[in-house]
Amino acid sequence: QARTSEGEELPLAYDTTREEYAEVIEVVKHKMIGCGEGSSFVTPRTCSGKIKDFSRAKALTIFRRLVEHYGCYWKFLFCDGAGKYFVGASPERHLTVRHGKVEMNPISGTYRKNPQHTPAEAKAALLAFLRDEKEIDELWMVADEELKMMAAMCSTGGDVLGPLVKEMGALVHTEYLLSGFHDGADVIDLFRNSMFAPTVTGSPMGNACACMFGLEKHTRSYYSSAIMVMGREASGQTFLDSSITIRTVEIQADGSLDIRVGATLVKDSVPMEEVLETEGKIRGVVRSLTTDVAFPPPSKFAEDPEVRAELPLRNQRLSRFWIERQDKAATSSPALRGRRVVVMNNEDDFAMMLTYMLRCLGLVVSIYDFDRFQPNSQAQAEADQADVVLIGPGPGDPTNLQCPKMRIVREVIGRARGRKQKLLYVCLGHQILCHMLGFEVCKKAMPTQGVQKECVLFETQQRLGFYNAFYAKHDEARERECGFLKCSHIPASNGEEIIGIQHPEFVSFQFHPESILTTNGFAIVQEALVALQLDARTS
Numbered sequence: 001q002a003r004t005s006e007g008e009e010l011p012l013a014y015d016t017t018r019e020e021y022a023e024v025i026e027v028v029k030h031k032m033i034g035c036g037e038g039s040s041f042v043t044p045r046t047c048s049g050k051i052k053d054f055s056r057a058k059a060l061t062i063f064r065r066l067v068e069h070y071g072c073y074w075k076f077l078f079c080d081g082a083g084k085y086f087v088g089a090s091p092e093r094h095l096t097v098r099h100g101k102v103e104m105n106p107i108s109g110t111y112r113k114n115p116q117h118t119p120a121e122a123k124a125a126l127l128a129f130l131r132d133e134k135e136i137d138e139l140w141m142v143a144d145e146e147l148k149m150m151a152a153m154c155s156t157g158g159d160v161l162g163p164l165v166k167e168m169g170a171l172v173h174t175e176y177l178l179s180g181f182h183d184g185a186d187v188i189d190l191f192r193n194s195m196f197a198p199t200v201t202g203s204p205m206g207n208a209c210a211c212m213f214g215l216e217k218h219t220r221s222y223y224s225s226a227i228m229v230m231g232r233e234a235s236g237q238t239f240l241d242s243s244i245t246i247r248t249v250e251i252q253a254d255g256s257l258d259i260r261v262g263a264t265l266v267k268d269s270v271p272m273e274e275v276l277e278t279e280g281k282i283r284g285v286v287r288s289l290t291t292d293v294a295f296p297p298p299s300k301f302a303e304d305p306e307v308r309a310e311l312p313l314r315n316q317r318l319s320r321f322w323i324e325r326q327d328k329a330a331t332s333s334p335a336l337r338g339r340r341v342v343v344m345n346n347e348d349d350f351a352m353m354l355t356y357m358l359r360c361l362g363l364v365v366s367i368y369d370f371d372r373f374q375p376n377s378q379a380q381a382e383a384d385q386a387d388v389v390l391i392g393p394g395p396g397d398p399t400n401l402q403c404p405k406m407r408i409v410r411e412v413i414g415r416a417r418g419r420k421q422k423l424l425y426v427c428l429g430h431q432i433l434c435h436m437l438g439f440e441v442c443k444k445a446m447p448t449q450g451v452q453k454e455c456v457l458f459e460t461q462q463r464l465g466f467y468n469a470f471y472a473k474h475d476e477a478r479e480r481e482c483g484f485l486k487c488s489h490i491p492a493s494n495g496e497e498i499i500g501i502q503h504p505e506f507v508s509f510q511f512h513p514e515s516i517l518t519t520n521g522f523a524i525v526q527e528a529l530v531a532l533q534l535d536a537r538t539s
Helices: 018-033 056-067 119-130 133-153 187-193 205-215 271-290 305-317 320-324 350-360 378-385 404-418 428-436 476-481 521-531
Strands: 012-014 040-050 074-079 085-090 093-098 101-104 107-112 159-167 171-181 226-232 238-244 248-251 256-265 340-345 364-369 388-391 422-426 441-457 460-472 486-491 496-503 506-509
Touching (some): 018 271, 074 226, 085 238, 107 133, 119 305, 133 159, 133 187, 133 441, 171 271, 187 226, 187 238, 320 521, 350 521, 388 428, 428 441, 441 486, 460 496
Parallel strands (some): 340 364, 340 388
Antiparallel strands (some): 085 248, 101 171, 159 171, 248 256
């Protein structure tokens, strides 16, 4: 029960209790993340109520209160012309396209301010938040997910700036800024290709949406959509700017309202902490509905020397390729230039990041979704003629022979191996290959979704990024029988997990060399392709 500053009652109700939402979180952790369906998921809670005698004047009053907020990317009031209003103060840019430049702004990690803290206590709590591995992993995962989109939209991939802190009235978030340049694409096509933001859906985005559709009992309405403005520059170029519709109130003509907020659910989410995060976000919006009282002034954490020193430490462990950037002329490999690669996308656009890396090496790359690989199809015909076929990552159980995707992937692998073609396997591709070769493929006791590990790969110490809930079990005798030249493995809950294989006809990785979490991923991909000795291919 809330009350406006004018003394009017504003009854509010959640669509789920704390306990019900916590139960949903447990389902996501164990039935989705734990079973390989994705690395993160976002499902909203809805707080509903009704404003008495609602009018345009009251909508404008709410908007005036929002204007006092700080730390927002957009503050907006939009009316659909039929009496429905959207009033929001969103912290998150979705997509900006201007002068050929494309920008996205992944935000994740949420610190709830404590109004009882002294400045010293607030700073200490924030620094603890910035060092929290769960919060760090969350931001890295959404950065990876939006880099997939940038790799698809931009010929220059995506430059990575940050991490940065974004302070709001009641919360502090962490964020990256991604930017690149497109090759004359229509801005609406770019916007379409950028939907939907992983920060409000999950990762990989497509499968996360499918999973949430089966789990959520009520409509999301416009939660996870975006609001945009378009126009033309003086030069005649079209520009677009958009913000995700979070921290947004949807108000019907009769005053009925809905506020939807979510939390990013990952493998180590603590259910009640996520519940409290949603309630903290909703309180900030409700405050704008009910009162003119302003938030305390910003603490200006972003200007604090200790905070500014802490943030760059995260990037020391990240991909040099994505953090430092390299243009094609500097990275193209003479030994690989002009070779043809066909990439099989298995419902995870990490395949787009792999495609961009391969093009930077000078390779000619075609990419197709798994279901395009049918007999007599263009995808299969190109794969038959390729110098390398890359079997990409994706969600799902690699041992499920009833799954159409797994059957198609097996057929493509079997055909390519039968033709003695060179192959590169990543994550799901690696697991399916190992299963086909007779290795036991096990479900992990604890999924390693969005985890960076220090490992020895082919006698070299590396930091590698993992996104897997299944693994192939090390079997020394079977490895000899299969003719592996090199095989790297790490401890697992049951035996040891194979993370890398080198064979005369293929190289296979359990980790993601293309991920922002793999420090030397570009070099690892280059070395893998050189090791395949493409000049020695026999058909």
